[in-house]
Amino acid sequence: xxxxxxxxxxxxxxxxxxxxxxxxxxxxxxxxxxxxxxxxxxxxxxxxxxxxxxxxxxxxxxxxxxxxxxxxxxxxxxxxxxxxxxxxxxxxxxxxxxxxxxxxxxxxxxxxxxxxxxxxxxxxxxxxxxxxxxxxxxxxxxxxxxxxxxxxxxxxxxxxxxxxxxxxxxxxxxxxxxxxxxxxxxxxxxxxxxxxxxxxxxxxxxxxxxxxxxxxxxxxxxxxxxxxxxxxxxxxxxxxxxxxxxxxxxxxxxxxxxxxxxxxxxxxxxxxxxxxxxxxxxxxxxxxxxxxxxxxxxxxxxxxxxxxxxxxxxxxxxxxxxxxxxxxxxxxxxxxxxxxxxxxxxxxxxxxxxxxxxxxxxxxxxxxxxxxxxxxxxxxxxxxxxxxxxxxxxxxxxxxxxxxxxxxxxxxxxxxxxxxxxxxxxxxxxxxxxxxxxxxxxxxxxxxxxxxxxxxxxxxxxxxxxxxxxxxxxxxxxxxxxxxxx
Amino acid sequence: xxxxxxxxxxxxxxxxxxxxxxxxxxxxxxxxxxxxxxxxxxxxxxxxxxxxxxxxxxxxxxxxxxxxxxxxxxxxxxxxxxxxxxxxxxxxxxxxxxxxxxxxxxxxxxxxxxxxxxxxxxxxxxxxxxxxxxxxxxxxxxxxxxxxxxxxxxxxxxxxxxxxxxxxxxxxxxxxxxxxxxxxxxxxxxxxxxxxxxxxxxxxxxxxxxxxxxxxxxxxxxxxxxxxxxxxxxxxxxxxxxxxxxxxxxxxxxxxxxxxxxxxxxxxxxxxxxxxxxxxxxxxxxxxxxxxxxxxxxxxxxxxxxxxxxxxxxxxxxxxxxxx
Ligand code: SF4
Ligand code: SF4
Numbered sequence: 172x173x174x175x176x177x178x179x180x181x182x183x184x185x186x187x188x189x190x191x192x193x194x195x196x197x198x199x200x201x202x203x204x205x206x207x208x209x210x211x212x213x214x215x216x217x218x219x220x221x222x223x224x225x226x227x228x229x230x231x232x233x234x235x236x237x238x239x240x241x242x243x244x245x246x247x248x249x250x251x252x253x254x255x256x257x258x259x260x261x262x263x264x265x266x267x268x269x270x271x272x273x274x275x276x277x278x279x280x281x282x283x284x285x286x287x288x289x290x291x292x293x294x295x296x297x298x299x300x301x302x303x304x305x306x307x308x309x310x311x312x313x314x315x316x317x318x319x320x321x322x323x324x325x326x327x328x329x330x331x332x333x334x335x336x337x338x339x340x341x342x343x344x345x346x347x348x349x350x351x352x353x354x355x356x357x358x359x360x361x362x363x364x365x366x367x368x369x370x371x372x373x374x375x376x377x378x379x380x381x382x383x384x385x386x387x388x389x390x391x392x393x394x395x396x397x398x399x400x401x402x403x404x405x406x407x408x409x410x411x412x413x414x415x416x417x418x419x420x421x422x423x424x425x426x427x428x429x430x431x432x433x434x435x436x437x438x439x440x441x442x443x444x445x446x447x448x449x450x451x452x453x454x455x456x457x458x459x460x461x462x463x464x465x466x467x468x469x470x471x472x473x474x475x476x477x478x479x480x481x482x483x484x485x486x487x488x489x490x491x492x493x494x495x496x497x498x499x500x501x502x503x504x505x506x507x508x509x510x511x512x513x514x515x516x517x518x519x520x521x522x523x524x525x526x527x528x529x530x531x532x533x534x535x536x537x538x539x540x541x542x543x544x545x546x547x548x549x550x551x552x553x554x555x556x557x558x559x560x561x562x563x564x565x566x567x568x569x570x571x572x573x574x575x576x577x578x579x580x581x582x583x584x585x586x587x588x589x590x591x592x593x594x595x596x597x598x599x600x601x602x603x604x605x606x607x608x609x610x611x612x613x614x615x616x617x618x619x620x621x622x623x624x625x626x627x628x629x630x631x632x633x634x635x636x637x638x639x640x641x642x643x644x645x646x647x648x649x650x651x652x653x654x655x656x657x
Numbered sequence: 658x659x660x661x662x663x664x665x666x667x668x669x670x671x672x673x674x675x676x677x678x679x680x681x682x683x684x685x686x687x688x689x690x691x692x693x694x695x696x697x698x699x700x701x702x703x704x705x706x707x708x709x710x711x712x713x714x715x716x717x718x719x720x721x722x723x724x725x726x727x728x729x730x731x732x733x734x735x736x737x738x739x740x741x742x743x744x745x746x747x748x749x750x751x752x753x754x755x756x757x758x759x760x761x762x763x764x765x766x767x768x769x770x771x772x773x774x775x776x777x778x779x780x781x782x783x784x785x786x787x788x789x790x791x792x793x794x795x796x797x798x799x800x801x802x803x804x805x806x807x808x809x810x811x812x813x814x815x816x817x818x819x820x821x822x823x824x825x826x827x828x829x830x831x832x833x834x835x836x837x838x839x840x841x842x843x844x845x846x847x848x849x850x851x852x853x854x855x856x857x858x859x860x861x862x863x864x865x866x867x868x869x870x871x872x873x874x875x876x877x878x879x880x881x882x883x884x885x886x887x888x889x890x891x892x893x894x895x896x897x898x899x900x901x902x903x904x905x906x907x908x909x910x911x912x913x914x915x916x917x918x919x920x921x922x923x924x925x926x927x928x929x930x931x932x933x934x935x936x937x938x939x940x941x942x943x944x945x946x947x948x949x950x951x952x953x954x955x956x957x958x959x960x961x962x963x964x965x966x967x968x969x970x971x972x973x974x975x976x977x978x979x980x981x
Pocket of ligand 2: 901906919
């Protein structure tokens, strides 16, 4: 038996590692994705003041700190049984959509851009952010950088800090918005709409008009028939900030729709001895190992899953784009992992439209943004859709609001099993008869990126290249060959 | 002339410190013009092998963020120490342990037991745990989870510190200017931030009376503050008086108290200890009952006063392994 180790050097040696096992004929029989990351947040949350959790949990991920901040703040509303005033909820949701927009845009241009804008077959020296800039032009590049900067600055002004926000409290937010901030938000929201439209145009012109890309998106190697999960509003439309959790089956039928308080009835976590990440799955369907299909409890989250789990988008332009995608890809659900990029662009449109709706809502000018909680705290559960999927926080406290127990189900985790499936499938379909070519590296890389998993963090590379090294060992365990792709 | 070489690395980081560097925005291009980045896992394609091949001491400065939590982090930071003239602890985690350092209140076994066993959603009847070596078809290895999180300077010699969780782009830029100027301050200095307490740069400082006496303490969820008035005078634990300035009072501008992410001023050895004694000195109490009442108001002094600095404090958390 031989072993191939793929070490994504990004998030260096160990924030994600793939081991491929070959039989004596040189065929891949199994691939493992190992995530060596553990910090113990759920444990050291115990003993902390509950109201500090919105500032403690963002340190789980500094790339999407707003997701944890918001999930945590909503958990505190529930813990203290306090319903924030409408304006507070609207400001929170606006800030949240600004964050989703900015994070998705970063992913689309910087990370997926090299694959789709520059092209999967372009020379690797061009498959980076510089290549993206060349292709779209300097002016456009400045527009992208400028937009990100404005959105982040705005969120810093409202939330205190953009990396590790501080404004969320049970019952609302720390202070109302000033007139200037409201005006600024409105102005930027107009630009955001334009930015989203233009991003969609780029996606259509460069990606959808290219048959090769479309074939790649729909290729079997990237297809898994799993369950999909996401938050929906009362009309089953995608919502990032609030709603019910809806799960659809691989056939696209509603499997479950539940309030986050019932999450333990639906979701359980499986533990494997070879990775630090835990694998959530649908409890009632059951854990059947790393396989897809209706009988396997593996589910998927993040943009494509959200769109699959919903019945539409709540804003007009996003809805049009939503319909367009499903009609082009042959109806719902779409099982092609690479369609995540498409779904992400649709969510960019939604985030911009929702941002603008809320920015122009007169409520956000209100001074009434806080209700002091009076109930005795006990248990609280909260949920948001993070850029990378459903994020659930659950705290139990004593009567002083000191955490006794905490449970966190993090977005990337929900996708962990499906990512493992993707890696396994890519390896099996490519490694045959001992032939291991560069194609494998590319395939694996692209399978990763579509999910934008925080832990594999080739995802947040500036050049958009996930450097990979494969070690090939012979039966005696001697290194016979290394392949690099940098 | 050859450009000076620089490296950036993350240990048990949240990635926020990396984003903070990316938030330099256009200035990133200036950095790239001035230095040759030979290693930055999150952004450039050079790999650890390349670092190994460099002559010892050939990297002018390595900026390292995140605390040391896994055996692998230890390995890489030791390598970078060997290859670098200057090592800089970037951010709160690397400097003093940061928020993930609160894990040191529990030992390794307690953490593993909860995460893989007792957490309510875990379904693990066989009691499976991730293992450093596990044999399936082949042997699969994981780096080991160290008994506790270590600040960088416990593992290797550190020359400078850049504070903040994360450091702001302004602080980062100032620190880089100092590092590149060649005009280096004494070893152990804090770069890029202020030498004075946060209060001096706080917009509410002029509303702070010379002498404060607190009759009570409030937690942030218990009070709607007046955003125009010093938060201390509103009985919130704002750590501005004992925290190094440099962030521009970001939290306070959002009407939230400073939680101390820029750490202590020069000469202070134990941030939390200093903070506790400061607050003890401004509490207006006379009787035992007063003391009791006030302590009751703040059931988690550890999380409030040692939020970013526990592993570097005299307390060090629950596990008292010896320093290396
Ligand atoms: S110092 Fe703060 S921002 Fe930096 S890695 Fe640690 S938690 Fe993240
Ligand atoms: S106000 Fe305090 S906690 Fe907030 S960023 Fe500044 S130093 Fe850090």
